[in-house]
């Protein structure tokens with residue numbers, strides 16, 4: 001059996017080596033004579049695996065001391081609400097910089113617990129750019145400033161992390177975490193749903209500065225308090241053991257591949273190939289995102305004749321290129337190029353695109 005070229009936006013392709021290892025270990029995990037899903041999360045074997053996963057993630061991202069790493073549940077969407085629950089007092093302002101769908105969602109869910117304020121937005125240009133730093137309307141008393149470092153649907157990615165003074169910077173990095181090296185010290189809190197670049201859905205990785213865990217803006221059930229999760233090493237209750245294990249395998253794989261410097265090199269090469277195919281098509285394929293803000297993780301484009309888009313998606317599917325249909329909110333084509341997607345897959349797709357243009361020119 002040959003596997004499809006998988007360009008899914010999420011849940012997305014995982015490294016084949018990770019899947020093979022999980023398959024090998026499925027019936028007998030490390031001599032346990034049971035799978036990792038069938039043993040106690042309080043047992044020594046699982047605790048060792050969990051600690052190693054955290055250490056590998058810390059190593060990959062160079063997480064400084066003074067930050068906790070949490071392995072949580074609920075998806076990124078739950079944390080749209082849970083972040084303000086933990087960080088903002090009732091009615092306290094929280095500033096959001098919005099350059100796409102997920103930032104909008106974060107601000108609207110956050111509004112149940114904070115006075116979420118759109119400090120800047122590129123909605124007016126159809127989310128094809130990142131708002132100029134000079135235009136941001138920030139409040140120095142805000143609970144935090146929220147950004148979405150990669151807008152998965154609109155295909156926009158931040159290259160530079162902005163300075164926002166003493167207000168903690170909070171980032172939803174669901175779709176670009178671990179795709180390039182990162183200066184974690186610029187952030188107060190980073191969160192990411194795992195299903196784009198880490199592992200299976202149902203797991204959220206969070207990196208949070210310890211002083212933020214001291215905030216206690218309202219009484220909360222313990223299960224919603226990040227400080228409680230940190231104190232319990234993310235095991236206040238039964239964690240997503242399978243997700244944690246697969247994330248750990250992915251972190252090991254990333255280390256073996258040469259870490260995030262190498263990932264950035266590969267991701268840049270893949271994106272350059274694909275954007276070159278789009279830009280070199282004489283307008284047959286079109287991407288409207290400001291060049292400096294184009295995502296390396298999610299490349300979106302339209303065909304010159306949008307009526308051809310379903311034909312393109314169907315023909316691509318036939319040829320083994322999976323999941324190219326754009327998000328239902330936006331239409332068009334979307335090609336997701338997370339760490340597990342190979343340059344070979346991208347080159348094959350570029351060949352397909354040229355051939356499609358020749359046949360349907």
Ligand SMILES: *Cc1c(COP(=O)(O)O)cnc(C)c1O
Nearest residue numbers: 075076077102152172174175193
């Ligand atoms: C996929 C995605 C989400 C939603 O994640 P869930 O885990 O489904 O809640 C949020 N933000 C970004 C940037 C995403 O890519």
